[in-house]
Amino acid sequence: xxxVGEKAPEWTATAYVRGEKKTISSKDYVGKWHxxxxxxxxxxxxxxxEIRGFQGISDEFAAEGVEIIGASTDSFYSHxxxxxxxxxxxxxxxxPVIADTSHRFTNSFxxxxxEAGTAFRATVIVDDKGVIRSLSVHDxxxxxxxxxxxxxxxxxxxxxxxxxxxxxxxxxxxx
Numbered sequence: 001x002x003x004v005g006e007k008a009p010e011w012t013a014t015a016y017v018r019g020e021k022k023t024i025s026s027k028d029y030v031g032k033w034h035x036x037x038x039x040x041x042x043x044x045x046x047x048x049x050e051i052r053g054f055q056g057i058s059d060e061f062a063a064e065g066v067e068i069i070g071a072s073t074d075s076f077y078s079h080x081x082x083x084x085x086x087x088x089x090x091x092x093x094x095x096p097v098i099a100d101t102s103h104r105f106t107n108s109f110x111x112x113x114x115e116a117g118t119a120f121r122a123t124v125i126v127d128d129k130g131v132i133r134s135l136s137v138h139d140x141x142x143x144x145x146x147x148x149x150x151x152x153x154x155x156x157x158x159x160x161x162x163x164x165x166x167x168x169x170x171x172x173x174x175x
Contacts, residue, residue: 001110004135008126009108013071015096016079024069024096026130033157034067034126035149038111038119040140042074042082048089050121053146055093066153071098073106073118111137123149125156 002009012025037054039047054061054068061068072079076099083093098105100119106112111122121144125134133156136144155162160172 002108002124002132002135004132006132007130008124008132011105011108013098013100013105014076015069015098016076016083016093017096018092018094019080019084021076021080022096024098029067029069029126030130031128032067033065033128033153034069035061035153036069036071036109036122036124036126037144037149038071038106038109038122040113040116040118040121041072042078043088046141046143047072050143050146051093051097052089052091053143054149055091055095057146057150058095060150061153064150064153064157066150068095069098070095071100071105071119073100073103073112075099075101113140116140125149125153127156 010026012023015022015024039050051070058068079097079099083089100106103112106119109124111120113120120137121140122137123144124132127133134152154168155166161174163173
């Protein structure tokens with residue numbers, strides 16, 4: 001399992017990127033803060049709420065200079081069918097979503113739920129030096145808050161000591 005403070009694993013994966021099948025890798029994100037988030041499966045109930053949530057505030061992540069990358073163990077074709085079916089997603093999914101059918105990417109971060117053959121819900125924040133700054137893994141039944149992930153990135157990038165519920169622009173502890 002990867003740990004906070006360690007270099008993130010190097011990876012290469014197939015992804016759904018604006019309707020196209022592309023190969024992306026950790027090398028594409030060298031020198032950039034980025035958020036990797038895993039969800040269990042396409043064509044489910046909780047997962048689209050998270051994807052829409054990350055997509056909905058993607059401009060806010062971009063304003064912070066942070067890239068968003070989604071991932072599941074589904075195929076590119078499953079992603080394409082789901083994202084473009086016109087029923088689940090009314091908005092276009094513009095951030096890359098990795099199709100990790102080999103499970104290499106998911107396993108390299110230690111977020112695989114082996115008995116299910118899917119990923120746990122997991123979020124990893126990687127800084128511009130390639131170091132894992134935050135790692136959150138939880139059960140598949142509960143969705144996460146993309147807004148909290150954004151707040152966490154802002155706090156980590158601030159360089160200060162951030163108290164509970166700190167928001168960008170607020171005072172630091174001891175400051």
